[in-house]
Amino acid sequence: MNLEKEIKELAVAVKAAARVLAATATTEKNRALLAMAENLRRQREFLQERNRIDLDQAAANGLSAAMIDRLTLSDLVIEGMAAGLEEIAAFPDPVGEIERMWQRPNRLKIGKMRIPLGVVGMIYESRPNVTADAAGLCLKSGNGVILRGGSEAFHSNMAVLKVLHEALATTTIPPAVVQVVPFTERKAINYLLACEDEIDLIIPRGGEGLIRFVVAHSRIPVIKHYKGVCHVYVDAGADQEMARRIVINAKTQRPGVCNAAETLLVNQEIAAAFLPRMLAELKAAGVEIRGCARTCALVADIMPATDADWAAEYLDLIIAVKVVDDLAAAVSHIAQYGSDHTETIVTRDYQRAQEFLQRINSSVVMVNASTRFSDGGQMGLGAEIGISTTKLHAYGPMGLEGLTTTKYIIYGDGQIRE
Amino acid sequence: MNLEKEIKELAVAVKAAARVLAATATTEKNRALLAMAENLRRQREFLQERNRIDLDQAAANGLSAAMIDRLTLSDLVIEGMAAGLEEIAAFPDPVGEIERMWQRPNRLKIGKMRIPLGVVGMIYESRPNVTADAAGLCLKSGNGVILRGGSEAFHSNMAVLKVLHEALATTTIPPAVVQVVPFTERKAINYLLACEDEIDLIIPRGGEGLIRFVVAHSRIPVIKHYKGVCHVYVDAGADQEMARRIVINAKTQRPGVCNAAETLLVNQEIAAAFLPRMLAELKAAGVEIRGCARTCALVADIMPATDADWAAEYLDLIIAVKVVDDLAAAVSHIAQYGSDHTETIVTRDYQRAQEFLQRINSSVVMVNASTRFSDGGQMGLGAEIGISTTKLHAYGPMGLEGLTTTKYIIYGDGQIRE
Numbered sequence: 136m137n138l139e140k141e142i143k144e145l146a147v148a149v150k151a152a153a154r155v156l157a158a159t160a161t162t163e164k165n166r167a168l169l170a171m172a173e174n175l176r177r178q179r180e181f182l183q184e185r186n187r188i189d190l191d192q193a194a195a196n197g198l199s200a201a202m203i204d205r206l207t208l209s210d211l212v213i214e215g216m217a218a219g220l221e222e223i224a225a226f227p228d229p230v231g232e233i234e235r236m237w238q239r240p241n242r243l244k245i246g247k248m249r250i251p252l253g254v255v256g257m258i259y260e261s262r263p264n265v266t267a268d269a270a271g272l273c274l275k276s277g278n279g280v281i282l283r284g285g286s287e288a289f290h291s292n293m294a295v296l297k298v299l300h301e302a303l304a305t306t307t308i309p310p311a312v313v314q315v316v317p318f319t320e321r322k323a324i325n326y327l328l329a330c331e332d333e334i335d336l337i338i339p340r341g342g343e344g345l346i347r348f349v350v351a352h353s354r355i356p357v358i359k360h361y362k363g364v365c366h367v368y369v370d371a372g373a374d375q376e377m378a379r380r381i382v383i384n385a386k387t388q389r390p391g392v393c394n395a396a397e398t399l400l401v402n403q404e405i406a407a408a409f410l411p412r413m414l415a416e417l418k419a420a421g422v423e424i425r426g427c428a429r430t431c432a433l434v435a436d437i438m439p440a441t442d443a444d445w446a447a448e449y450l451d452l453i454i455a456v457k458v459v460d461d462l463a464a465a466v467s468h469i470a471q472y473g474s475d476h477t478e479t480i481v482t483r484d485y486q487r488a489q490e491f492l493q494r495i496n497s498s499v500v501m502v503n504a505s506t507r508f509s510d511g512g513q514m515g516l517g518a519e520i521g522i523s524t525t526k527l528h529a530y531g532p533m534g535l536e537g538l539t540t541t542k543y544i545i546y547g548d549g550q551i552r553e
Numbered sequence: 554m555n556l557e558k559e560i561k562e563l564a565v566a567v568k569a570a571a572r573v574l575a576a577t578a579t580t581e582k583n584r585a586l587l588a589m590a591e592n593l594r595r596q597r598e599f600l601q602e603r604n605r606i607d608l609d610q611a612a613a614n615g616l617s618a619a620m621i622d623r624l625t626l627s628d629l630v631i632e633g634m635a636a637g638l639e640e641i642a643a644f645p646d647p648v649g650e651i652e653r654m655w656q657r658p659n660r661l662k663i664g665k666m667r668i669p670l671g672v673v674g675m676i677y678e679s680r681p682n683v684t685a686d687a688a689g690l691c692l693k694s695g696n697g698v699i700l701r702g703g704s705e706a707f708h709s710n711m712a713v714l715k716v717l718h719e720a721l722a723t724t725t726i727p728p729a730v731v732q733v734v735p736f737t738e739r740k741a742i743n744y745l746l747a748c749e750d751e752i753d754l755i756i757p758r759g760g761e762g763l764i765r766f767v768v769a770h771s772r773i774p775v776i777k778h779y780k781g782v783c784h785v786y787v788d789a790g791a792d793q794e795m796a797r798r799i800v801i802n803a804k805t806q807r808p809g810v811c812n813a814a815e816t817l818l819v820n821q822e823i824a825a826a827f828l829p830r831m832l833a834e835l836k837a838a839g840v841e842i843r844g845c846a847r848t849c850a851l852v853a854d855i856m857p858a859t860d861a862d863w864a865a866e867y868l869d870l871i872i873a874v875k876v877v878d879d880l881a882a883a884v885s886h887i888a889q890y891g892s893d894h895t896e897t898i899v900t901r902d903y904q905r906a907q908e909f910l911q912r913i914n915s916s917v918v919m920v921n922a923s924t925r926f927s928d929g930g931q932m933g934l935g936a937e938i939g940i941s942t943t944k945l946h947a948y949g950p951m952g953l954e955g956l957t958t959t960k961y962i963i964y965g966d967g968q969i970r971e
Binding site: 252385496500507509540541547 | 657666912948960
């Protein structure tokens, strides 16, 4: 077996199938999504039987309970996959939408029409439910997709694929629009990342190590974010009760995700009044605090922060706290240590609210709201296939529209260029 | 001197200056553009004196007359650079525009605001006027820019930079927002392409060899097109006079550019009536014809095309001609041999016009118009810094808007996530 050649052939087949999908009507795509959902429910026992092989292997290899939990296709997870596909069927189809149309002095009529990207390559870690989610989002947006999950989930992913293919076979859409790389060798990823003539976009989902590996080896554009170091800035004169509520929510509601807050910046004018109760509430919520010198001077028993704390993505019940002179100092701190993910200001001041929105160029910038709202679903984008902190193509949460591009269409009546 | 370190420091300085530029008002950016234009005119003699060094070197190295022509900063070229900057000043500023705003059930108000990309790296060949054009477009869109021109134009580019810096010094914009790499070593490009923390986008302009080199070595996203193999498809029942006018214009009006037509596809139903006069007109215009077997059977004295002709970007007075069965065959031919640049159909049929616009996913798709209109200026995009045939970020001619991205802004009143 020649691995490189097999991967290339897989990519060529997906590209050819994706061309048919790109011209498929929304009604047929929705019919396929509903058939996929139905077949996932019907084939629950088959899925769990194949999942069992991966789970036994994981137990034998001594994987952590958390890893095994993520790997398990429970009844609830399978129902979630099916319901997710039904939700995607209900979203509007971005493909074919014409954004605007204008007329030139020579009467050429020019517009921008949304079209699929072509083929998406998705590289992710062990959760097999991503296989169905990503397949659904790519199908709805008219893209072929090649999925490469973690090797621990190999049998589960291949089983999900079989169930999706059975459903697609009842439609006019070629099943080959969705494929799972049927090899567990790491080298398969390298070959996938070299298929620049077949694959238009790579989306890695997983830890920073996986993402850096993909970026370093890909000849195809990559949508990525390495980490989320999100800031809450409490302005002078802020509503302190609102500020405490937002900080507690941003830090503790789900600390393990990228839109959780990692650093609290507090204006010096409000620090003495605000910090003692704020830090007491954080401690009561089980949060460990690492403070700057001014924070430690204001509140007893705070661990001093080191420079590494300002850049840390804890993904845990830990927060770094810094007192800053003014808005400009907060902006500078974020420019130096931020990750372009999400920042929020808590303020009552109109001018400074606008200034924060203007001067912070992170992918999501908020006034008086928790960073936890930085999420495609919460923001009304429909669904989220990833989040980008690279400014090219998509910046911020990326939904169905991020899986499309626009081509120019021109209506003429015989115009030639003079 | 440590070249790698110097390039990195240059990029860091441009990034810092770009942060100031990003927050600069449109009026001040326009004032800077007009000052740059004025100073180019005032310093004409200085520019030509420095240009002379490059021209003497070029003559000594035996460069072709065409190359020397492209290198020369004549009065006309300098006036064109100045006028170009004045035009850019007159374009609307995309930065700060809020595309749309929507409200969520929890009353969060969410919008997309246009912001600069940050820093653009521009790598191009010998024309020194590109230095002023690119500087102007990046400045207007709020981006820092690092320019790396051909080494043959080194003294000219440094002189243009000096003149632009003098003008910027009379404004509040830090002159460091525009820089030319002050080294001629080829290795400097590699170091530039590794500055992924400072540079957000690379735009190469030049031959396919330069572009492939940049893509192979860049860790930064690259906007590119390798070539333009543009097609004209003449449908059954087309207005033959219109078809001839469009083909002649698309092929001969300026054959050396990427939006010139390279292949003519003709529906079999119209071929016998259309091709003899069409090919005679092309020959009369000095165009060499390479025909498929059916073309050669219809018209005498046509050189047979080989498979290589269908993929060729001649950039010359040569055209490949193929008779196809129907629209589907034309679409397949374009999918196989096209370059995703620009294609046009000449037709009277409503249904087939729409079908062509739907099924061809090139960056620009036209009905009844010359491919030569595939150009930012002609399409009303304001100006063109490049053209992309990669579907990510920008697809097709790329103007000021392509040099920006959008961030999400969110107005809340204390919302937290449940």
